[in-house]
Amino acid sequence: xxxxxxxxxxxxxxxxxxxxxxxxxxxxxxxxxxxxxxxxxxxxxxxxxxxxxxxxxxxxxxxxxxxxxxxxxxxxxxxxxxxxxxxxxxxxxxxxxxxxxxxxxxxxxxxxxxxxxxxxxxxxxxxxxxxxxxxxxxxxxxxxxxxxxxxxxxxxxxxxxxxxxxxxxxxxxxxxxxxxxxxxxxxxxxxxxxxxxxxxxxxxxxxxxxxxxxxxxxxxxxxxxxxxxxxxxxxxxxxxxxxxxxxxxxxxxxxxxxxxxxxxxxxxxxxxxxxxxxxxxxxxxxxxxxxxxxxxxxx
Amino acid sequence: xxxxxxxxxxxxxxxxxxxxxxxxxxxxxxxxxxxxxxxxxxxxxxxxxxxxxxxxxxxxxxxxxxxxxxxxxxxxxxxxxxxxxxxxxxxxxxxxxxxxxxxxxxxxxxxxxxxxxxxxxxxxxxxxxxxxxxxxxxxxxxxxxxxxxxxxxxxxxxxxxxxxxxxxxxxxxxxxxxxxxxxxxxxxxxxxxxxxxxxxxxxxxxxxxxxxxxxxxxxxxxxxxxxxxxxxxxxxxxxxx
Numbered sequence: 001x002x003x004x005x006x007x008x009x010x011x012x013x014x015x016x017x018x019x020x021x022x023x024x025x026x027x028x029x030x031x032x033x034x035x036x037x038x039x040x041x042x043x044x045x046x047x048x049x050x051x052x053x054x055x056x057x058x059x060x061x062x063x064x065x066x067x068x069x070x071x072x073x074x075x076x077x078x079x080x081x082x083x084x085x086x087x088x089x090x091x092x093x094x095x096x097x098x099x100x101x102x103x104x105x106x107x108x109x110x111x112x113x114x115x116x117x118x119x120x121x122x123x124x125x126x127x128x129x130x131x132x133x134x135x136x137x138x139x140x141x142x143x144x145x146x147x148x149x150x151x152x153x154x155x156x157x158x159x160x161x162x163x164x165x166x167x168x169x170x171x172x173x174x175x176x177x178x179x180x181x182x183x184x185x186x187x188x189x190x191x192x193x194x195x196x197x198x199x200x201x202x203x204x205x206x207x208x209x210x211x212x213x214x215x216x217x218x219x220x221x222x223x224x225x226x227x228x229x230x231x232x233x234x235x236x237x238x239x240x241x242x243x244x245x246x247x248x249x250x251x252x253x254x255x256x257x258x259x260x261x262x263x264x265x266x267x268x269x270x271x272x273x274x275x276x277x278x279x280x281x282x283x284x285x286x287x288x289x290x291x292x293x294x295x296x297x298x299x
Numbered sequence: 300x301x302x303x304x305x306x307x308x309x310x311x312x313x314x315x316x317x318x319x320x321x322x323x324x325x326x327x328x329x330x331x332x333x334x335x336x337x338x339x340x341x342x343x344x345x346x347x348x349x350x351x352x353x354x355x356x357x358x359x360x361x362x363x364x365x366x367x368x369x370x371x372x373x374x375x376x377x378x379x380x381x382x383x384x385x386x387x388x389x390x391x392x393x394x395x396x397x398x399x400x401x402x403x404x405x406x407x408x409x410x411x412x413x414x415x416x417x418x419x420x421x422x423x424x425x426x427x428x429x430x431x432x433x434x435x436x437x438x439x440x441x442x443x444x445x446x447x448x449x450x451x452x453x454x455x456x457x458x459x460x461x462x463x464x465x466x467x468x469x470x471x472x473x474x475x476x477x478x479x480x481x482x483x484x485x486x487x488x489x490x491x492x493x494x495x496x497x498x499x500x501x502x503x504x505x506x507x508x509x510x511x512x513x514x515x516x517x518x519x520x521x522x523x524x525x526x527x528x529x530x531x532x533x534x535x536x537x538x539x540x
Contacts, residue, residue, distance in 0.1 A: 058386075060386055079386075086387055088387075090380055093379075094376075094379075094381055095379075096314070101311065105308070106384065106385075109301060109385070109388035111389060
């Protein structure tokens with residue numbers, strides 16, 4: 001498929017997107033295409049431009065330059081058509097309404113909403129329907145926001161830090177419900193600080209830093225882009241190792257730690273040159289290491 | 300206009316305890332109280348019976364308090380981020396303001412009807428056409444206050460909002476001639492009163508019963524208020540979104 005064809009059929013296509021606030025370049029030239037059905041994690045430290053990007057995708061703010069299309073439409077049209085919806089990070093719920101009333105108000109505004117009861121059920125809060133919005137825990141409130149986002153049955157769901165304020169158990173249940181939703185072919189873009197969530201639930205990770213995308217790919221690719229793998233081995237009697245696919249080597253006595261770009265080639269050469277090498281261990285770096293390496297400040 | 304959304308908003312507004320007290324109970328109780336203070340009969344110097352004049356004043360008071368509070372709720376919805384949630388629906392900005400405006404008109408209605416019913420009970424007499432005229436005039440008198448509430452909602456913070464609406468309805472009541480008739484006010488105060496919309500709504504309501512009401516000027520002053528407040532509301536809303 002050509003680049004244009006991919007863009008035309010995309011759930012989201014951002015081209016040269018820029019937004020500045022005064023002197024700060026919050027978003028500084030972003031190109032991103034998300035295909036229907038993808039579950040994409042948007043990772044980055046605070047101030048990376050994630051929320052600004054999300055706001056522009058939702059039509060809540062306008063870019064200074066660049067193009068945005070959501071299912072081939074301008075964002076506002078996609079919102080009106082109920083194709084894109086979002087679980088916003090901040091924002092309280094109406095204090096004088098019950099959970100069912102709040103979801104009902106939003107449902108009433110959409111053109112083809114699902115029944116309120118079903119939205120509550122899918123968000124796992126059917127039992128909270130008649131609870132006042134003021135009497136909810138942080139995690140329950142997040143799930144009400146999830147129901148608010150779900151009720152228009154969007155094809156693309158955007159989640160801004162969805163599991164903040166949830167305990168471990170609630171978080172797991174939340175992602176199970178999300179899985180049930182994405183299994184029906186929906187597209188999801190979520191911003192998160194929890195790296196393990198990106199690792200576990202995203203098909204694809206987009207790393208942002210200072211308003212730019214610094215890495216984009218599958219979890220494995222993003223990891224490899226930074227670090228490849230680490231090969232550890234005890235090689236008795238070797239003064240130095242000269243192996244292919246190794247970027248950096250460190251030696252402590254007989255113990256070598258090799259940072260590899262191609263650990264397969266390195267381990268083959270190692271065993272050919274030093275058949276006595278033992279305690280060989282190859283590990284992939286966690287996404288956290290990749291994340292820190294890519295988003296950390298330049299030294 | 301999304302009627303289902305409006306109905307849900309109306310239920311939320313009407314259920315509020317403050318609403319019930321300030322816009323339904325207070326005007327009715329004040330009416331009964333004032334009528335008994337005046338001894339239940341007699342006429343004011345302009346020839347309007349006390350029961351009729353006070354009925355109009357208290358209905359106007361109800362028509363001010365309810366709509367002001369509805370509009371002011373915009374301040375809360377704006378501050379807590381509910382408006383952002385609404386922006387993720389097909390509801391447009393003008394649709395939002397129009398819904399709040401309609402809501403304000405609807406919550407002003409019970410006070411007018413209730414006070415007029417009490418007026419009839421207390422012996423206010425007029426023919427059916429005049430009753431309709433008075434009811435409609437008093438109710439439409441809510442328009443500037445609905446707009447005022449929306450402007451306050453778009454300008455004030457939620458904390459400041461309560462103080463501002465409280466102050467606004469008190470000042471409007473005092474200066475509009477609800478608590479003090481313009482006839483007995485000193486000249487400077489009477490001039491100030493005639494700048495505010497309340498005074499002229501009362502003038503319009505009593506026009507069929509007393510002589511010398513300048514209907515043209517009444518419509519002009521009220522029209523200027525409505526136009527001015529609408530302009531501010533639209534500009535404020537545009538600046539925020």
